[in-house]
Structure formats: C-alpha cells, structure tokens
Amino acid sequence: NAGVTQTPKFQVLKTGQSMTLQCAQDMNHNSMYWYRQDPGMGLRLIYYSASEGTTDKGEVPNGYNVSRLNKREFSLRLESAAPSQTSVYFCASSGRQGKGQPQHFGDGTRLSIL
Amino acid sequence: KNEVEQSPQNLTAQEGEFITINCSYSVGISALHWLQQHPGGGIVSLFMLSSGKKKHGRLIATINIQEKHSSLHITASHPRDSAVYICAVDTGNQFYFGTGTSLTVIP
Numbered sequence: 001n002a003g004v005t006q007t008p009k010f011q012v013l014k015t016g017q018s019m020t021l022q023c024a025q026d027m028n029h030n031s032m033y034w035y036r037q038d039p040g041m042g043l044r045l046i047y048y049s050a051s052e053g054t055t056d057k058g059e060v061p062n063g064y065n066v067s068r069l070n071k072r073e074f075s076l077r078l079e080s081a082a083p084s085q086t087s088v089y090f091c092a093s094s095g096r097q098g099k100g101q102p103q104h105f106g107d108g109t110r111l112s113i114l
Numbered sequence: 115k116n117e118v119e120q121s122p123q124n125l126t127a128q129e130g131e132f133i134t135i136n137c138s139y140s141v142g143i144s145a146l147h148w149l150q151q152h153p154g155g156g157i158v159s160l161f162m163l164s165s166g167k168k169k170h171g172r173l174i175a176t177i178n179i180q181e182k183h184s185s186l187h188i189t190a191s192h193p194r195d196s197a198v199y200i201c202a203v204d205t206g207n208q209f210y211f212g213t214g215t216s217l218t219v220i221p
Contacts, residue, residue, distance in 0.1 A: 042118065058208060103147070103209065105159075107155060
C-alpha cells in the first residue's frame with residue numbers, strides 16, 4: 001500500500017547546490033502536484049501536472065523545474081538552491097484535476113538550505 | 115490575499131468535548147476538502163464535499179455553498195485527534211489551502 005512515495009525524506013544543501021526531489025505514485029492517477037509548506041502559511045502549489053506529458057506553474061514556481069517522467073513519476077528540481085527554499089515539500093496525486101477528487105499526499109521532504 | 119481562511123488557528127480541548135473548526139473561502143469551487151496532518155507531517159484526506167454534509171465515525175463535515183463556509187466537527191474528542199486540520203478548496207484549476215487549525219486534546 002505504497003500510495004505516494006517521496007525521496008529523500010531529509011536533505012541539507014549548501015546555497016547554490018542543485019538537487020532533485022523524486023515522487024512516484026502507484027494509484028494510476030493522472031494528476032500530480034508539488035507543494036511547499038512553510039510555518040504560518042498554507043500549502044502552496046509550486047507546479048502541477050494534469051496528465052502525463054503536461055506541466056503547469058502554480059503559485060510559487062520561481063527557482064524550480066519539474067519533469068513528468070511518466071504517469072507514475074513527477075520530479076522537482078532545484079537548480080541553484082537558495083535559503084528561501086528551505087521548506088517542507090509535499091508531492092500529491094489525484095485521479096483527475098478539477099473533478100473534485102481527493103489528493104493523496106506523500107510523507108514530505110524536509111529540505112534545509114544553508 | 116487568502117482565498118481560504120480557517121478559525122481558530124489553535125484549539126485546546128478536554129477529552130470528550132465537541133469541537134468545531136471553521137473554514138471560509140472566497141473563490142468558486144468544485145469541491146472542498148478537509149485534511150489532517152499529524153505530528154511527523156503526513157497528510158491524509160478526511161472528507162471531500164461539494165454540498166451538504168458527510169459523516170465518518172466521530173467526524174462530521176458540512177458545507178454551505180451560498181455562504182462559502184464549511185465546518186468540521188469532532189464529537190467526543192480524544193487525544194489521538196490531536197493534529198493540524200487543514201481546509202482546502204478545489205477551484206477546478208488548482209487547490210488553495212488554509213493555514214490549518216492546530217488541535218490539542220488533553221486527557
């Protein structure tokens with residue numbers, strides 16, 4: 001019963017380093033999402049993918065890139081990490097975007113940029 | 115501008131109390147979701163509503179589309195209900211999330 005799997009769970013980076021956060025779902029969902037969660041703020045959408053082969057910007061896309069590798073996998077890349085990107089990152093998936101279907105979340109990645 | 119507002123931000127209750135968490139939103143929605151986030155961070159979906167009322171065990175969620183308001187009720191609260199409860203709305207294009215209500219239930 002894997003659901004949505006995120007790796008890694010924790011990561012510490014130095015300013016300017018790059019890294020990719022991985023996300024995979026085994027529920028045959030069409031839509032996948034990347035969010036960041038910061039203290040005192042709600043989850044904010046970074047990027048989403050409504051279906052395989054498509055990606056769109058969310059509310060806070062600057063400094064990030066994404067790849068929808070196939071239906072299962074949706075990765076988030078920080079090309080040059082900045083301290084402002086210190087956050088907890090959540091990947092989520094749902095059956096069809098905009099159809100009122102629930103989102104299923106991964107356990108999160110705690111990322112610190114020094 | 116916050117599309118989703120929750121109240122209260124923090125709530126402490128004695129075990130057994132009836133609890134209400136409120137959510138107001140300002141955008142047109144296709145559905146509203148209530149999520150639970152436990153210490154340790156995992157997020158699970160509790161309810162998805164587009165109208166009326168839903169019940170699952172001791173949890174009840176209601177929505178009033180005309181007033182753009184939803185409530186989450188917990189009856190006979192228990193310490194294991196301690197968590198952050200998040201309201202989220204699906205506009206059809208994307209999700210917007212409230213900042214969450216941190217609930218602590220004391221034995």
